[in-house]
Amino acid sequence: MDFIRYLSELPPVKLDRLYESHFTCQAVLRSLPPIAKQYVLRLLFIEQPIAGETMRGWAKPEALGKHNAAMERLDQLRVLLETGGKSGKKDASYRLNPVFQQQLQRALSGAIGPPKDPLPPALASHKPSPADLNAYALKQWESLLLFLANAGAPGGERRGDQEPSKMIKGLLRRAGLMGTSDEGGVRISDEGFRFLLMDLYKQLWVVVREYVAEIEDQGLDGAQVTCFLMELGFYPLGEPHGVNRLSSLQKRVVEDLASVGLVYIQKAGGQSCFYPTRLASNLSASLSESSTWQPAEGFIIVETNFRTYGYTTSPLQIAILRLFTRIEYVLPNLVVGTITRESVNTAFSNGITADQIVAYLQQHAAPQIRQRVPVVPETVADQVRLWERDRNRVQQSRAVLYEEFPSQERFAAVVDYARQVGALLWQNPIERRFVASDGRHDDIRAFIRNQSRT
Amino acid sequence: MAQGTVPSRTDDVSLMVITLEINPYIWDKHGMGAAFSIQAMVEQMIIFVNSYLLLHHQNQVAIITAGTEGCAYIFDSAASKQGPSNAQPAATNGSANGVSEEGERGIGSILASRIQRVVSEAEQKWKDGGSGGEPNRTTYLSGALSMALCYVQRCLRGPKPQPQPRMLCIHGSPDAPQQYIATMNAMFSAQKLQVPIDVCMIGGQDSAFLQQAAHLTGGLYQKPPRPEALLQYLLMVPAMDLHSRQFLLAPRPAGVDFRASCFCHKKTIDLGFVCSVCLSIFCQFSRECSTCGAVYTMARPTPAAGAKRKEPEA
Incomplete structure (x- = not known):
């Protein structure tokens, strides 16, 4: 839900400007919760305000919570506007944001589609196939993730054949995914480890959001960039688009995004055009949190004995598996590892949570075990969670050790005082030592001073 | 007849198969009249299909026309969508199923031209047939339903996971009793x-067949005034x-x-x-069942004693 959260944090003026592009409207509709989508459809061709009471009647009485959540979301995004009536919750009436409504109607009537540009003849002979585009997008995105993953690997060995551009490194640092290590090199942060285990959609939005923020910090028009990104999401795949009709800002965005793999730029004979890749179309994908719908492309098989098989050749996926498994064999198309207490603990200390590990294994389960319920064996999932809870069993808090008391009486008096203020944690009268919590240290010190004076 | 229950879903992806009434008799002056032409219907359908596809990028839709000459x-x-995406290796982790490439672009024009072609063919045939003999005025509802089910079957046997299939019948013509058995089987x-059949009746009268279809499969039946x-x-x-249906109220069927x-x-x-053997229904008494061939032996050849009376259901 990163996209929605990003939009709902925008000030109303900016949001209204974004809705002037029908691509944004479509993307917003797609990323709404299911009921909210239905509400928008119902109101799409209704110009008059609808009473809040009527809308409440749409939901089943037992689903009022869902209804309120949907209404709140629509309100936050300024898709639904309150009109007339008192602004009290009871008798308010609503209508769709007129700009949003108009743009969506236009888009749905099929009158407008994404622009199509004729391919310049100089480039026509080298038109990349969809497979080429896909491979390119995959390579660029994986190199970004791999760079991040390797930054966390001990020794920091660089296996990637290319370093990401300076801009990407800046973005990663901006997003708090990377920090500077003690030796001055780059280091992956806890946030970065969590980022690696997110699904693609969320990862994309983290990067895109930072990118837009970066653009805005430079005093450029962030809204235009957001609209353009939405637009890219709805472009047909594998179709070329001329760079010439873009504004200078959009041109810059295309260049920048090419290094992440969102678009592919083809240049020949002074002319250039760009192709949105599969990653770009993910920007408009509607992956709600409730969605259990995952594409069948997993590669991991987890057995009840904690053995993990990953049928993959991608160094990135191996690097991610390495985050929380002990890799035992690496074969040409298979890595075999075991989830051990030590390997999982390393992951925990990197800020990864047990739920993330289980979710990752689940999302990337191989098609053969996808039908199994549950996908990740219960023993494994439970054990990983137990290990996490193990770590949280011991809590640390600061304490002070007092010793070398001159006499038993003094010691007893101070211990008594410490007990009275509720700070005493441990005492050993024979060695005249005791431990009290740090919070009362000042009081206890004052008491000891007073005592020694008398 | 137990009312159908629909499996609850946790996501809102679905595959919708729409059967569309294009019977020229219904759309002609005799039926709907000038209030609602087939062109207007096609325009509205395009918007509907577009909005449905926009709801989720994995939503799928298939449209089948049902006319007097066939489906x-x-x-x-x-x-x-399938052509290019099947040839490609999967993208990185997460979703690789992109937006339908062609879908977004030209659904309107593709749909309009195809429907127009089928409609004009049907109208032509209907006019030709009108000169000689009685033209066929009934729509092949059973045929359209069967084709829709075949489509659903094909998808169910395809690669998993699949979207939840459902059907939408936009129907206008009166029930054709000669299609009773085939329709009921469908x-x-x-x-x-577990495919719910939603029905939207645009004709003048209710359809008993489709009322039963919606009731049996857990779909929704409506007849817009x-x-x-x-x-x-x-x-x-x-x-x-189907996910939203758990939370939103649907119109109640009148009966x-x-x-x-x-x-x-x-x-x-x-x-x-x-x-009594195969449960076939007859309006007249006969000594032998024409469906299963069972011979009724009776002490007295009175209808009441030999064959069971079918109780009218409420």
Whole structure:
């Protein structure tokens, strides 16, 4: 839900400007919760305000919570506007944001589609196939993730054949995914480890959001960039688009995004055009949190004995598996590892949570075990969670050790005082030592001073 | 007849198969009249299909026309998507299933031209047929339902996971009793496959067949009082995915006409004779069942004693 959260944090003026592009409207509709989508459809061709009471009647009485959540979301995004009536919750009436409504109607009537540009003849002979585009997008995105993953690997060995551009490194640092290590090199942060285990959609939005923020910090028009990104999401795949009709800002965005793999730029004979890749179309994908719908492309098989098989050749996926498994064999198309207490603990200390590990294994389960319920064996999932809870069993808090008391009486008096203020944690009268919590240290010190004076 | 239950879903992805009435007799002056032309219907359908596909990038839609001359697949949103994407290796982790490439672009024009072609062919044939003999005025509802089910079956056997299939019948012509058996069989198959059949009646009268279909499969039946506002009705009710239906209220059916048609003369009957072996329904008593060939042996050849009376269901 990163996209929605990003939009709902925008000030109303900016949001209204974004809705002037029908691509944004479509993307917003797609990323709404299911009921909210239905509400928008119902109101799409209704110009008059609808009473809040009527809308409440749409939901089943037992689903009022869902209804309120949907209404709140629509309100936050300024898709639904309150009109007339008192602004009290009871008798308010609503209508769709007129700009949003108009743009969506236009888009749905099929009158407008994404622009199509004729391919310049100089480039026509080298038109990349969809497979080429896909491979390119995959390579660029994986190199970004791999760079991040390797930054966390001990020794920091660089296996990637290319370093990401300076801009990407800046973005990663901006997003708090990377920090500077003690030796001055780059280091992956806890946030970065969590980022690696997110699904693609969320990862994309983290990067895109930072990118837009970066653009805005430079005093450029962030809204235009957001609209353009939405637009890219709805472009047909594998179709070329001329760079010439873009504004200078959009041109810059295309260049920048090419290094992440969102678009592919083809240049020949002074002319250039760009192709949105599969990653770009993910920007408009509607992956709600409730969605259990995952594409069948997993590669991991987890057995009840904690053995993990990953049928993959991608160094990135191996690097991610390495985050929380002990890799035992690496074969040409298979890595075999075991989830051990030590390997999982390393992951925990990197800020990864047990739920993330289980979710990752689940999302990337191989098609053969996808039908199994549950996908990740219960023993494994439970054990990983137990290990996490193990770590949280011991809590640390600061304490002070007092010793070398001159006499038993003094010691007893101070211990008594410490007990009275509720700070005493441990005492050993024979060695005249005791431990009290740090919070009362000042009081206890004052008491000891007073005592020694008398 | 137990009312159908629909499996609850945690996501709102679905595959919708729409059967579209293009019977020229219904759309002609005799039927709908000038209030709602087939062109207006096609325009509204395009908006509906567009909005449905926009709801989720994995939503799929297929459209089948049902006319007097037969049925035809005219649109399949998956077909335009499958070509290039199957050839490609999967993208990185997460979703690789992109937006339908062609879908977004040209659904409007593709759909309009295809429907127009089928409609004009049907109209032509109807006019030609009108000169000689009695033209066929009944729509092949059973055919359209069967084709829709075949499509669903094909998808169910395809690569997993699949979207939840459902059907939407936009229907206008009166029930054709001669299609009773085939239609009922299609309904029972849909019930078994857990495919809800939503119905939107645009004709003048209710359809007992489709009322039963919606009832059996757990779908929603509605007969808009103003067919020209079809789009709004479609956006209100059949647009609801199965996930949202758990939370949103649906219009209550006024009542379901459960009357059956007899197997011998295809008449709709309240009371009739039911074969004790194969449960075939007849409006007249006979000594032998024409469906299963069972011979009724009776002490007295009175109808009341020999064959069971079918109880009218409420």
